[in-house]
Structures are given as structure tokens and as C-alpha cells.
Amino acid sequence: MGSGFLGKDGLKYQVFPMTPADLDRVVCIERLSFTHPWTMTQFLEELNRQPLARCLVSARGKGACGYVMAWLVVDELHITNLAVDPSVRGRGVARGLITTLIRNTRSEGAVWSALEVRESNLAARALYKGLGFTVLGSRKGYYPDGEDALVMGMEM
Template structure:
């Protein structure tokens, strides 16, 4: 008899220094390894660099990280496990990160994304990000980066949803 086992519920939490290994693993699986182990440890230890993770049990399924600099959140990455994509998880962690930025007094958010990454560009546009410019040859492989910008309001209710 084939009986389906129910999935554990999803748990959203702030990323903490002890989460460096799951972050490194998800980074490698979904983004090809942007940061090293030591970079992840530094990132997660800095209070000015918030991160949000979406977990099922001990498995990190999605994360969004950024740097708070004065009145800006600079989003450094949004990653979703390849087998979990197209389920709204990226939008969930991005919305949570934007809420942290609002609560911290950030007035706007910025990010860079490869113009050819259609799924990411579509997600950011659903969240209300606008194109602000292009950085030529920005990425290691020589690809350009589309700069996007979002004005953050005091209330999440005034923002477009990322879902």
C-alpha cells in the first residue's frame, strides 16, 4: 500500500550565525556558490545584514538576505532550492525581508539581477521594483546587471505583494 506521509509545515525565521552551513548549501545548489563558508559566517553574524529563511524541518528551502545601509536595504540575494521553485517561496522570504527593512527605518530597497533571469525579474516586478539602470559586465561571467529600486512605505499594506 502506498500511503503519503504529510509534509512538515513550513517555518520562517531570521537567519542566525549557526545557519551558515544550510545557507552555504542552498547558495551552492541554487546560485552556484556566490559566497564561501567564511563569507556566510561573516554575513550571518552582522546585525546590519538581515536574512530570512524558510524551513521544512531542518531543510532550508528559501532565503533572502540584504544589507541595511542608512535608509536603504540592499538585497544581496534571494535563493530557492531548485526543486522548490515556482511555489511562491521566493516571494515569501523577500516580503519578510522587506518588512524587516521597513521596521528598521529603510525608505527604499535596491538590488541587481541578471536581465536574463526571467523568473527573478518577474518576482521583483511583482513586488513593485522598478528598473533603475544597467551595470555593464557586472557579473563574473561578464553578464550585465539590471539595477532595480523599490520605495518602501511605512505600511506593508501600501506595498504590492510579492506572491
């Protein structure tokens, strides 16, 4: 079952559970977004991590324009991946995906959410802060290129 949100551009974006049919587009967005992108195999493994995986795509028209991947472990939501197609960045797609994910998992009993974000990713850090996440610490050399990750979390 899908839900949706109104983007900053005034357009309606739909949010649906990710399926294998979405993966070609998701992998394309991943490659456009990251220097060390996840592979098709990694996305398939995440989708198959039931009952832990919570994977959503956002779309307006044909195909995904963004996605979020997470695990729900007991009462903690751990966001593992989030990306938006560069052509629609700044329109509220990431915020809509995370807000939908939090709303859905809160109804499943989640009370806490956590994630890692590149220290240099100021746009993502601002997004997470605006959603209520705070910096809890860091993971030195977390990313393949040696960059540190900030660990952020929030009560839901």
C-alpha cells in the first residue's frame, strides 16, 4: 500500500514498498549519488532481509526518484541508505521518504532511530537535524575512502 507527500515543488510524490522491479532505477540513482555505490546484489540482499528490512521508494510518474533502506530491530529503526535522483533534489523527496518511514515504523513499535552520515555531507546533516536527529558520536574511517561517519539518532 502506498502513501504520499507534497513536495516543495507543489507536486504529489507517492511512496511505496520497494520491490525487485524497482532495482534497476534504484541502482541508477545509487550510482549517480555515491562514489562507492551499493551493487544490485547488495540491494537484493537488503530486500530479502525480512522481517528486518524496511525499503521504500518515492515516485512521481514513471519509476523511482528516491529511496530509503532501513532495518527495524525490535524497537530501533536503523537507516542504512538514502538517495534521491539529482534531477529532483531539493524538492523534499528525502524528507518525505524519511518522514513516511518513521511514521510507518513508529506504528510497528519503533521508539528510536539512528543512522551514519558522512562528516562532509552538510546537506544530509542539515536534513537530519531538521528532522530531529542529533549527533551522538563518530565512527573513524567508516567509509571506504577513509572518511569519518557521524552517528546521529533521535527518539521517535
